[in-house]
Amino acid sequence: xxxxxxxxxxxxxxxxxxxxxxxxxxxxxxxxxxxxxxxxxxxxxxxxxxxxxxxxxxxxxxxxxxxxxxxxxxxxxxxxxxxxxxxxxxxxxxxxxxxxxxxxxxxxxxxxxxxxxxxxxxxxxxxxxxxxxxxxxxxxxxxxxxxxxxxxxxxxxxxxxxxxxxxxxxxxxxxxxxxxxxxxxxxxxxxxxxxxxxxxxxxxxxxxxxxxxxxxxxxxxxxxxxxxxxxxxxxxxxxxxxxxxxxxxxxxxxxxxxxxxxxxxxxxxxxxxxxxxxxxxxxxxxxxxxxxxxxxxxxxxxxxxxxxxxxxxxxxxxxxxxxxxxxxxxxxxxxxxxxxxxxxxxxxxxxxxxxxxxxxxxxxxxxxxxxxxxxxxxxxxxxxxxxxxxxxxxxxxxxxxxxxxxxxxxxxxxxxxxxxxxxxxxxxxxxxxxxxxxxxxxxxxxxxxxxxxxxxxx
Amino acid sequence: xxxxxxxxxxxxxxxxxxxxxxxxxxxxxxxxxxxxxxxxxxxxxxxxxxxxxxxxxxxxxxxxxxxxxxxxxxxxxxxxxxxxxxxxxxxxxxxxxxxxxxxxxxxxxxxxxxxxxxxxxxxxxxxxxxxxxxxxxxxxxxxxxxxxxxxxxxxxxxxxxxxxxxxxxxxxxxxxxxxxxxxxxxxxxxxxxxxxxxxxxxxxxxxxxxxxxxxxxxxxxxxxxxxxxxxxxxxxxxxxxxxxxxxxxxxxxxxxxxxxxxxxxxxxxxxxxxxxxxxxxxxxxxxxxxxxxxxxxxxxxxxxxxxxxxxxxxxxxxxxxxxxxxxxxxxxxxxxxxxxxxxxxxxxxxxxxxxxxxxxxxxxxxxxxxxxxxxxxxxxxxxxxxxxxxxxxxxxxxxxxxxxxxxxxxxxxxxxxxxxxxxxxxxxxx
Numbered sequence: 001x002x003x004x005x006x007x008x009x010x011x012x013x014x015x016x017x018x019x020x021x022x023x024x025x026x027x028x029x030x031x032x033x034x035x036x037x038x039x040x041x042x043x044x045x046x047x048x049x050x051x052x053x054x055x056x057x058x059x060x061x062x063x064x065x066x067x068x069x070x071x072x073x074x075x076x077x078x079x080x081x082x083x084x085x086x087x088x089x090x091x092x093x094x095x096x097x098x099x100x101x102x103x104x105x106x107x108x109x110x111x112x113x114x115x116x117x118x119x120x121x122x123x124x125x126x127x128x129x130x131x132x133x134x135x136x137x138x139x140x141x142x143x144x145x146x147x148x149x150x151x152x153x154x155x156x157x158x159x160x161x162x163x164x165x166x167x168x169x170x171x172x173x174x175x176x177x178x179x180x181x182x183x184x185x186x187x188x189x190x191x192x193x194x195x196x197x198x199x200x201x202x203x204x205x206x207x208x209x210x211x212x213x214x215x216x217x218x219x220x221x222x223x224x225x226x227x228x229x230x231x232x233x234x235x236x237x238x239x240x241x242x243x244x245x246x247x248x249x250x251x252x253x254x255x256x257x258x259x260x261x262x263x264x265x266x267x268x269x270x271x272x273x274x275x276x277x278x279x280x281x282x283x284x285x286x287x288x289x290x291x292x293x294x295x296x297x298x299x300x301x302x303x304x305x306x307x308x309x310x311x312x313x314x315x316x317x318x319x320x321x322x323x324x325x326x327x328x329x330x331x332x333x334x335x336x337x338x339x340x341x342x343x344x345x346x347x348x349x350x351x352x353x354x355x356x357x358x359x360x361x362x363x364x365x366x367x368x369x370x371x372x373x374x375x376x377x378x379x380x381x382x383x384x385x386x387x388x389x390x391x392x393x394x395x396x397x398x399x400x401x402x403x404x405x406x407x408x409x410x411x412x413x414x415x416x417x418x419x420x421x422x423x424x425x426x427x428x429x430x431x432x433x434x435x436x437x438x439x440x441x442x443x444x445x446x447x448x449x450x451x452x453x454x455x456x457x458x
Numbered sequence: 459x460x461x462x463x464x465x466x467x468x469x470x471x472x473x474x475x476x477x478x479x480x481x482x483x484x485x486x487x488x489x490x491x492x493x494x495x496x497x498x499x500x501x502x503x504x505x506x507x508x509x510x511x512x513x514x515x516x517x518x519x520x521x522x523x524x525x526x527x528x529x530x531x532x533x534x535x536x537x538x539x540x541x542x543x544x545x546x547x548x549x550x551x552x553x554x555x556x557x558x559x560x561x562x563x564x565x566x567x568x569x570x571x572x573x574x575x576x577x578x579x580x581x582x583x584x585x586x587x588x589x590x591x592x593x594x595x596x597x598x599x600x601x602x603x604x605x606x607x608x609x610x611x612x613x614x615x616x617x618x619x620x621x622x623x624x625x626x627x628x629x630x631x632x633x634x635x636x637x638x639x640x641x642x643x644x645x646x647x648x649x650x651x652x653x654x655x656x657x658x659x660x661x662x663x664x665x666x667x668x669x670x671x672x673x674x675x676x677x678x679x680x681x682x683x684x685x686x687x688x689x690x691x692x693x694x695x696x697x698x699x700x701x702x703x704x705x706x707x708x709x710x711x712x713x714x715x716x717x718x719x720x721x722x723x724x725x726x727x728x729x730x731x732x733x734x735x736x737x738x739x740x741x742x743x744x745x746x747x748x749x750x751x752x753x754x755x756x757x758x759x760x761x762x763x764x765x766x767x768x769x770x771x772x773x774x775x776x777x778x779x780x781x782x783x784x785x786x787x788x789x790x791x792x793x794x795x796x797x798x799x800x801x802x803x804x805x806x807x808x809x810x811x812x813x814x815x816x817x818x819x820x821x822x823x824x825x826x827x828x829x830x831x832x833x834x835x836x837x838x839x840x841x842x843x844x845x846x847x848x849x850x851x852x853x854x855x856x857x858x859x860x861x862x863x864x865x866x867x868x869x870x871x872x873x874x875x876x877x878x879x880x881x882x883x884x885x886x887x888x
Contacts, residue, residue: 062735062737063735065735065736065737066734066735066736069736156782160782160784163784164694164698164784166690167690167691167693167694167698168694169690170686170687170688170689170690170691170694171690171691171694171695171699171708172708173687173691173754174691174708174711174712174715174754174755174758175707175708175711177711177715177726177751177754178711178714178715180726180730181718181722181723181725181726184725184726184729184730185722185725185726185729187729188729246498247498247501247502248498250494250495250497250498251495251498251499251502253491253495254492254494254495254496254498254499255495255499258491258492258495259495267499267503270502270503270506271502273506274502274505274506276808276809276812276870276874277509277812277867278811278812278813278814278841278866278870279812279814279815280812280814280841280844280845280848280863281509281513281812281844281863281866281867283845283848284844284848284859284860284863285509285512285513287848288512288516288856288860289508289509289512319502319505322502323502350484350485350487350488351488352484352487352488352491352492353484353487353488355491356491373717376717376719377717377719379719380718380719380720380721380722381719382719382720382721382814382815383814383815383841383845386815386818386845387845387848407719407721407815410721410725410819411721411815411818411819414724414725414728414819415818415819415823428725429725429729432721432722432725435719435721435722436718436719436722439717439718439719439722440714440718443713443714443717443718444714447710447713447714
C-alpha cells in the first residue's frame, strides 16, 4: 500500500504538470504572450503537489506505527497490564505484533489474539486512509494550481520559490542531525544519571555493567565508573598514534619532496586503498593475523601476552590511520608557499634540511590539525576494537594486557535485545554522550587550527 | 683574536667537484631521511600485502566446495507419495553412502556415515522428490555438499599427520572419505552456494545472498535519501546562501558531522528511528537511513567542490542572456558539475557499504536464513555478515569470513573503479 501511495503521488504530480502545461499552451494559441514559459507552469503544479504531500506522507509513515501501538495498548482489557514494568509491556506489544503478522508461537491468551486482530484492522484502516489522503489532497492542489494558470501568472517565480525552500530545508538537515544526536544522547543519558549518580560515573574505577537480578546485589551501585573504560581507550589510541604518526609523516615527507613522479603515482592510490578498507576487515585481520603473531612472538621472548592485547587492536588501528595522517600532512606540506622552499634551497640548504627546517615547521598547524583528527578517529573507531580488544574493564596502562574501550562497551551493551528501562542499556548512551563530546571537542579544535593556518598563506 | 682562531682552522676546501666533510655529512643526513621515508612506505605496502595475502590464503578455499555424487535409490519403503514432504530422506541418503563404503558396518556406523553429508543434502533430495513424485522407486544421481569437517579434509585444512585425538575427523572417517575419493565420487566445483544461499548454522551451506541483498536495499535507501538532499544542500550553500552566521553554522555542522564516530550515528538510529518512531529492527531501510545521514556530509562536500570548479564565465554568460539564477544553476552549472558529484557520491556510497558499527546497533547482525524481499524485512548486510561469521567458532567459517571480505572488497574496488572512470572520462578542466 505504501508503494501504491507513492506511485499515485508520482502519477498525480505528473498529471498536474501535463494539465498546467497544456493550459498554458492553450493561452498562447491565440497569440497571447505568457509571463512564464509553459514548462514553468507545469513545474509549478508538479512541485505544489509533490512537496507538501510527500512531506505529509513521510510524517504519516513515521507516526503510523507508534500511534497504532498506543491505540492497541490503550484498548487492551482492563487489568491485564497491571503491575507490569515498561519492559514487560514492550514484550506484550511485541507478541501482539508478531501474532498480527501471522507468527504465532505457543498459545497466546485470547485478549492478545483480539488485540492482534484489532492491530491488523487498524493497519488496514491506516493504509486506506493514507491512499485516500494522497488522492484527495493531490486532487485539491491540482484543481487549485490549475485555476492559477493565466497569462500574467509568474509561474517561474512561484516554482523557484518552492525549489528555494526545498534547498533551504535540505541544508538544515545537517543541523537537524546534530540536534537529533545531541537530544537522543542527552535524553537517554539523563535517564541514566537519574539511576546512577554523575560523580560515580565520572570518577568510579569499576566498570561492571550488570543489571541486578536480585534487590541486594551490589552490581547496581558503584559498578558504572567509566575510568577503566576511558583509560583503555586512551591506551589503544596512544598505541595507534605512536605507530601511525611517524610512518604517516615520513611517508608524506618522502612523497612530497623526494619521490619520483612515477613512484608517487603508485604510492598514492595504494594508500587510498588502505584508507578505503572497511574497519571490519581490519578487525578480522587483527584477530586472524596480528594477535596470534604477537602472542607467538611474546611466547618466544618469554613474555605473557593476553590474547586480546591492546597492542593488536592499537597496532591495526595505527595501520588504518597511516593513510589518513599522510594525506593530511601531504596536503599541509603542499600548501606551504613554494617561495619558502626555493629560498631555502637557494641559500644552499639541502632538500632534507629545507624539508625539516623550513617546510615542515611552516606546515605544522595543518599537520597538527590532521593528527588531532586522527586521534578523534582512533577514539571513535569501533569495529577493530570490538573484534580485537577485550570486554573486561581493567584499569591498566600495560599495552600487553587486555583493555576495553568506550566504543566496545557501547556495542556490547546494545547488541542483542535492548529495553530502554535499565541502567545497563542507558549506560551505553551515557558513554556515547561522553564519546560525542570528546570527539566533537577534538574536531572543533582541529578544524580551527587548520582554518587559522589557511588564513596565513591564502 | 679573530685572526688567530681563523688561522687555527684549516681553510675550507670546497668546490663543485670536491665537497668537504661537512657537506658530505649533510648530504648523508638527506639520504637517511629519504631512507626513513622509503621504509615508512615499505611498511605500509607490506601491511597491505600481508592483509590481502592472508585473506586470499584463508579465503580462496571457500570459493570451492567439496561435493559427493551418489546414486540414490529413492526407497518407496522410506518415502511415500502420500507422506510428502515428510519422509526418510536422511536414511535413504545414508543407505546410498553405505553402498559405496563396503568396510562400514550398516548398523553401527550408520550415524557416523550420515555425518559425511551436509545437513542440507536431505532437503535438496526432498525438494527434488516433492517437485517430481514419480522419482519414488527410481535411482537418481544426487550431488550434494559434504559437511564441514570433510570439506576441510579435502581442502587440506585437516592435517592427516596430527594425532587422531586432536583431529576433527578420526582415522575411520578419513578412510571412508578416501574410499569415496578413490571411487571418483568426490568433486570440488565452484561454490555457487556462496552467492545463492543465505546464512546458515552449517558453514558448508552458509552463503552471502541475504547479506548482499540486505546491503543492496540499505545502499538504495541511502542513495535515494542522501543524493537529492545532499545536492540540494550543497547547491543552496554554494550558490544561493547569503554569507551570514546561519550559513557559517551550517558549514561547521556539516564538517563536524563528517567526523562524528559512526557508532554515535548508530546510537541516534537506535534512540530515534527504533525507539521513538517504532520502525522495525534489523530492517535495511533503517540501516539505509542511518547510512544516509553519514553519507550526506561526504556528498555535500564533494558537490560543493564540483560546483566551485565550474568557471564563473559559464554563469555570467547564462545570466547575460537573461536566465534566472536557478536556470543558470540547474541548466548549466549542475550538468557540468555532475561527473564530480557522481564521483563523490559513489565514493560516499562505497564508504557506507563498508560501515558496520551503526548497523550492529540497529540489529542487522541477526541470524536470518532467508534473503529480504523488501527493505522492511529483517536482514543482515555484508559487513555485519562478516562480523557474525568472524565470531562463529566453526573452522569452516574462517574461510567463509575471508571469502566474504574478498567479495566485499570486490564490490568496493568495482565502485571506486567506476568513480575513477567517470572522473577521467567526463570531468572537464578549464
